[in-house]
Amino acid sequence: MSRVVFAGTPDFARVALEAVAAAGHDIALVLTQPDRPAGRGMKLQTSAVKQCAIERGWPVAQPRSLRLDGKYPEDAAAAREALVAANPDVMVVAAYGLILPQWVLDSPRRGCLNIHASLLPRWRGAAPIHRAIEAGDVETGVTIMQMDAGLDTGDMLLRAALPVGDDSTARLHDRLAALGGRLIVEALALAEAGALEPAAQPAEGVTYAHKVEKHEAAVDWSQDAAFIVRRIRAFDPFPGVSTVLDGETLKLWAATVVEGEPGVAPGTVLAVTPGAIEVATAGSVVAITELQRAGGKRLPVADFLRGFDVKPGQRFGA
Numbered sequence: 001m002s003r004v005v006f007a008g009t010p011d012f013a014r015v016a017l018e019a020v021a022a023a024g025h026d027i028a029l030v031l032t033q034p035d036r037p038a039g040r041g042m043k044l045q046t047s048a049v050k051q052c053a054i055e056r057g058w059p060v061a062q063p064r065s066l067r068l069d070g071k072y073p074e075d076a077a078a079a080r081e082a083l084v085a086a087n088p089d090v091m092v093v094a095a096y097g098l099i100l101p102q103w104v105l106d107s108p109r110r111g112c113l114n115i116h117a118s119l120l121p122r123w124r125g126a127a128p129i130h131r132a133i134e135a136g137d138v139e140t141g142v143t144i145m146q147m148d149a150g151l152d153t154g155d156m157l158l159r160a161a162l163p164v165g166d167d168s169t170a171r172l173h174d175r176l177a178a179l180g181g182r183l184i185v186e187a188l189a190l191a192e193a194g195a196l197e198p199a200a201q202p203a204e205g206v207t208y209a210h211k212v213e214k215h216e217a218a219v220d221w222s223q224d225a226a227f228i229v230r231r232i233r234a235f236d237p238f239p240g241v242s243t244v245l246d247g248e249t250l251k252l253w254a255a256t257v258v259e260g261e262p263g264v265a266p267g268t269v270l271a272v273t274p275g276a277i278e279v280a281t282a283g284s285v286v287a288i289t290e291l292q293r294a295g296g297k298r299l300p301v302a303d304f305l306r307g308f309d310v311k312p313g314q315r316f317g318a
Helices: 011-022 048-056 073-086 128-135 169-192 225-234
Strands: 003-008 026-031 036-038 043-045 090-094 112-116 139-146 156-163 241-245 248-258 269-272 277-280 285-293
Touching (some): 003 011, 011 026, 011 169, 026 048, 026 073, 128 139, 128 169, 139 169, 225 241, 225 248, 225 285
Parallel strands (some): 003 090, 090 112
Antiparallel strands (some): 112 139, 248 285, 277 285
16 A cells, blocks of 8 residues: 555545545645635634644645745745655646645655646646536546646546536536546556556647636626526526616526527516526527525525515516
């Protein structure tokens, strides 16, 4: 079994960390992002990976940077000491959130293996799950990659695909996290046996999954209905898709496409039933089935309408 340094931060990484430990590998050190304020009270929150490490008694380091010549050289130097002391065979990296400089990449004997939630070279970058859904990809998956100095440019070691289906980011995230855990365990076993076969990423088909920004959340009803519905799925749970009706901002959490030519201004409410609010778009109709008022809960349309009156002829986004 390998001596592993694990670098990761959110729940996606926690799943992989638990899988690596369950396979019998020695977790010598865990690197994760510093605690940060979150929630209404802005209290310091520990990452999912840190919580797991504390529960299991693994040593944790939380440098603000790993660049020895950067803004926090003392953090980087302390992390280097911890990494040297850990003496790892390999580093496993999953959604860590810090750039690894060359000294880190060169530290473990077998280098750094990254769990990336896409079928590289498609969707390199920060938000591969969101962007795959938003773009209407039929399938996505996980790639185990030998990290290099580029942005998700290293050699591919293992790949496995999953159908996207009608999943939201929340549901697809969980499926991909489980797949990533299984795949990294397989990769570590192959690495120990010297049986990994690196393959360079093809030059064709490269796309970048840019970070999701809050300003993208507002619905543009003049866009295609299918795109709007995909974005609703892609932005669940964060940041959520929003629109305005009668001066109040509403979040939309579930919707389907209804074929037809609405013949009215985009955003116009065409019909209201206990099952859906049908809204005109550029070419067809979006049927909203779950939404939320500010400060309220996510509700199916029938429950939402008990506290918020919506009528045909009103216009979203106006």
